[in-house]
Amino acid sequence: MLYINIEKESGNSLAKQIYEQVRRRILNGDLLADEKLSSTRELSQALNISRSTVITSYEMLLSEGLVYSKIGSGVYVSPGAKYDRMPLQATDYCMTAFSSEQLPKGIINFHSGTPALDQFPMAKWMKYVSRAYRGAPTSALGYDYPAGRPEFRKTMSLFLKKTRGVDCHPDQILITSGTKQGLSLVAQCLLSNNKEAWIEDPSNIHVKKIFHNYTKNITPLPVDDKGIQPDLFPPHGNPALIFVTPSHQFPMGGILPIQRRLELLQYAEKAVSYIVEDDYDSEFRYKGLPINSLQELGNERVIYLGSFSKTLFPSVRLGYMVLPRHLIECFSEYKRLCDHHSNSFTQLAVMDFINSGEMERHIMRMNKLYAKRRNCLISLLKENFSDTVKVLGDSSGLHIVAEFRDIIFTPDLINDLAAAGVGVKSVEEHAIVKGCHANQVILGYANLEPEEIKIGIERLKNVLIS
Numbered sequence: 213m214l215y216i217n218i219e220k221e222s223g224n225s226l227a228k229q230i231y232e233q234v235r236r237r238i239l240n241g242d243l244l245a246d247e248k249l250s251s252t253r254e255l256s257q258a259l260n261i262s263r264s265t266v267i268t269s270y271e272m273l274l275s276e277g278l279v280y281s282k283i284g285s286g287v288y289v290s291p292g293a294k295y296d297r298m299p300l301q302a303t304d305y306c307m308t309a310f311s312s313e314q315l316p317k318g319i320i321n322f323h324s325g326t327p328a329l330d331q332f333p334m335a336k337w338m339k340y341v342s343r344a345y346r347g348a349p350t351s352a353l354g355y356d357y358p359a360g361r362p363e364f365r366k367t368m369s370l371f372l373k374k375t376r377g378v379d380c381h382p383d384q385i386l387i388t389s390g391t392k393q394g395l396s397l398v399a400q401c402l403l404s405n406n407k408e409a410w411i412e413d414p415s416n417i418h419v420k421k422i423f424h425n426y427t428k429n430i431t432p433l434p435v436d437d438k439g440i441q442p443d444l445f446p447p448h449g450n451p452a453l454i455f456v457t458p459s460h461q462f463p464m465g466g467i468l469p470i471q472r473r474l475e476l477l478q479y480a481e482k483a484v485s486y487i488v489e490d491d492y493d494s495e496f497r498y499k500g501l502p503i504n505s506l507q508e509l510g511n512e513r514v515i516y517l518g519s520f521s522k523t524l525f526p527s528v529r530l531g532y533m534v535l536p537r538h539l540i541e542c543f544s545e546y547k548r549l550c551d552h553h554s555n556s557f558t559q560l561a562v563m564d565f566i567n568s569g570e571m572e573r574h575i576m577r578m579n580k581l582y583a584k585r586r587n588c589l590i591s592l593l594k595e596n597f598s599d600t601v602k603v604l605g606d607s608s609g610l611h612i613v614a615e616f617r618d619i620i621f622t623p624d625l626i627n628d629l630a631a632a633g634v635g636v637k638s639v640e641e642h643a644i645v646k647g648c649h650a651n652q653v654i655l656g657y658a659n660l661e662p663e664e665i666k667i668g669i670e671r672l673k674n675v676l677i678s
């Protein structure tokens with residue numbers, strides 16, 4: 213069955229939405245020449261819309277020559293309609309599964325990476341925001357420092373030293389609009405001319421997509437339960453960079469042991485490669501204290517990336533990088549060309565939030581809350597699936613990976629789950645080499661109340677054990 217995601221409220225005609233999605237899939241080569249499309253009757257029933265709407269969209273495809281019809285048989289993809297240079301568009305991300313932004317109402321969303329939004333101390337935050345606007349120097353209204361306001365970078369260098377063991381001078385800090393922008397800057401500065409990037413596999417699929425815009429030379433590095441495995445690296449490799457999440461491997465959840473950290477640093481040193489350390493959620497740890505960063509051990513080879521998306525909230529769009537000194541100029545220049553600098557008032561508000569101790573108090577409060585939510589999720593999984601489920605990953609962060617015996621999370625199954633009111637993402641979706649993680653899903657728990665977790669797991673069970 214052709215999966216189409218329509219939005220009845222979008223203001224775009226339904227026929228046009230279907231036409232555009234099928235068109236894009238044909239051009240991308242997702243639908244192959246001579247492949248049969250779902251019948252107009254099937255599709256109209258599945259989407260709960262009139263058959264004439266589907267017929268209109270198919271007629272648009274026919275008139276453009278993208279499909280042909282065989283009388284009495286159906287509609288097929290025309291040969292020669294695949295376009296190799298078709299650029300990715302936002303809609304491609306939700307072709308096979310609902311994207312988090314588009315989940316139907318009432319769904320229990322286990323997607324990873326969202327902190328408890330309703331627990332954010334908004335009233336306090338507003339105090340710091342309004343103070344930032346009232347007290348800011350006039351210079352903050354103009355084009356500001358590309359690398360970030362100096363006073364904020366000073367605060368960040370102290371804060372990162374204290375909380376993450378990061379060892380740096382304030383000048384080594386570059387304020388970004390989040391990790392994704394940091395990764396784009398890394399790619400622009402280091403991956404030109406098709407240079408080689410090695411990345412953990414699986415890892416957040418955005419990493420590969422961002423790097424892929426700059427190089428086709430990407431090598432996946434398989435991870436095990438502790439993370440990346442430097443003993444598997446080829447003896448004489450020389451990638452421009454090695455991307456890792458050592459404090460909490462995304463998504464598998466391993467913590468990289470010290471021996472592997474040292475091996476990785478030695479390798480990078482010899483190969484003259486940079487290690488890109490994405491420290492995305494390690495502030496939250498439920499057993500002992502957060503593990504120190506890799507940057508602490510090798511600060512001239514490591515590019516450290518962090519974000520306020522988890523400690524504050526994702527739409528704040530603020531992050532930071534810690535760079536080896538010799539890269540600062542190049543990165544600052546690319547940042548200037550990208551958006552000149554990140555919002556100065558947000559920087560000042562976050563600076564005060566940190567300096568007043570509010571940030572650490574908030575993190576501590578959330579740590580306790582997330583530990584409870586994590587325990588609740590794990591016990592409900594055990595209660596409902598007993599030994600057919602295995603929970604993977606260390607006691608950290610905002611998600612776990614659940615591995616199910618004898619279940620393959622195909623895009624269709626993920627869509628069936630969404631239709632049943634439970635949003636999950638498969639690990640496979642983040643894998644570069646496909647086929648090794650098909651029975652694993654990522655379950656984010658931070659933004660769900662225990663009652664919602666309970667309903668979500670019941671819905672999961674209803675679909676998986678039916």
Ligand SMILES: Cc1ncc(COP(=O)(O)O)c(C=O)c1O
Nearest residue numbers: 325390391392416462492519521
């Ligand atoms: C592995 C990883 N790194 C970083 C981030 C944060 O990205 P950003 O700062 O762009 O919000 C995420 C978001 O979920 C993530 O999964």
